[in-house]
Amino acid sequence: MGLLVDGVWHDQWYDTKETGGRFVRKDAAFRHWVTADGAAGPSGEGGFPAQAGRYHLYVSLACPWAHRTLIVRALKGLEDAITVSVVDPHMGHEGWVFGDSPGAGPDTVTGATRLYEVYLKADPHYTGRVTVPVLWDKLRGTIVSNESAEIIRMLNGAFGDRGPDLYPDDLAAEIDALNARVYPPTLEMQRTPHSAPALAA
Numbered sequence: 001m002g003l004l005v006d007g008v009w010h011d012q013w014y015d016t017k018e019t020g021g022r023f024v025r026k027d028a029a030f031r032h033w034v035t036a037d038g039a040a041g042p043s044g045e046g047g048f049p050a051q052a053g054r055y056h057l058y059v060s061l062a063c064p065w066a067h068r069t070l071i072v073r074a075l076k077g078l079e080d081a082i083t084v085s086v087v088d089p090h091m092g093h094e095g096w097v098f099g100d101s102p103g104a105g106p107d108t109v110t111g112a113t114r115l116y117e118v119y120l121k122a123d124p125h126y127t128g129r130v131t132v133p134v135l136w137d138k139l140r141g142t143i144v145s146n147e148s149a150e151i152i153r154m155l156n157g158a159f160g161d162r163g164p165d166l167y168p169d170d171l172a173a174e175i176d177a178l179n180a181r182v183y184p185p186t187l188e189m190q191r192t193p194h195s196a197p198a199l200a201a
């Protein structure tokens with residue numbers, strides 16, 4: 001368990017004394033969006049068009065935030081389009097690592113042995129927690145997003161009309177309110193376009 005400070009791994013857990021004993025998360029750092037045509041999304045920069053085979057998810061089966069990305073990937077019929085690596089379920093002194101626990105496996109994309117190496121490929125001077133899930137762009141060799149609430153909106157909206165619409169207009173306000181209660185985002189959650197053309201090859 002630890003974090004990166006200016007690109008160097010430090011084995012230290014959250015300082016809950018600083019926050020009166022409460023567990024306070026930092027905002028996710030990578031906030032780009034995959035969109036149907038590669039235009040910029042509500043935050044971050046553009047240049048991440050929805051393309052089959054281009055994106056990769058890093059998840060832990062022990063993480064509920066990662067679960068929701070796997071669930072949406074399955075419901076939207078994106079299992080062939082978005083590949084996945086599963087880290088070991090135990091987060092130890094090197095954070096999330098790739099191993100051979102049941103259900104886990106190697107990083108087939110970057111060859112990392114620890115998840116923090118993936119973060120360093122995206123930003124060699126990264127400072128912050130190394131969390132799952134992570135949506136990785138194989139083409140640009142960088143992290144699109146490490147915020148699950150936004151990753152599931154991308155999977156729902158950017159990849160065409162496959163699967164059910166999990167964020168319909170008439171329920172969006174209710175979904176946002178519930179999500180804000182479950183896990184308050186600091187960046188304002190914004191609506192994403194979700195009527196997109198069919199998945200580009």
Ligand SMILES: N[C@@H](CCC(=O)N[C@@H](CS)C(=O)NCC(=O)O)C(=O)O
Nearest residue numbers: 028063065129131132133146147148
């Ligand atoms: N904002 C993130 C939070 C994800 C998160 O906190 N993941 C946990 C596992 S459930 C994690 O990787 N924690 C590692 C750490 O905080 O150092 C999201 O919802 O995607």
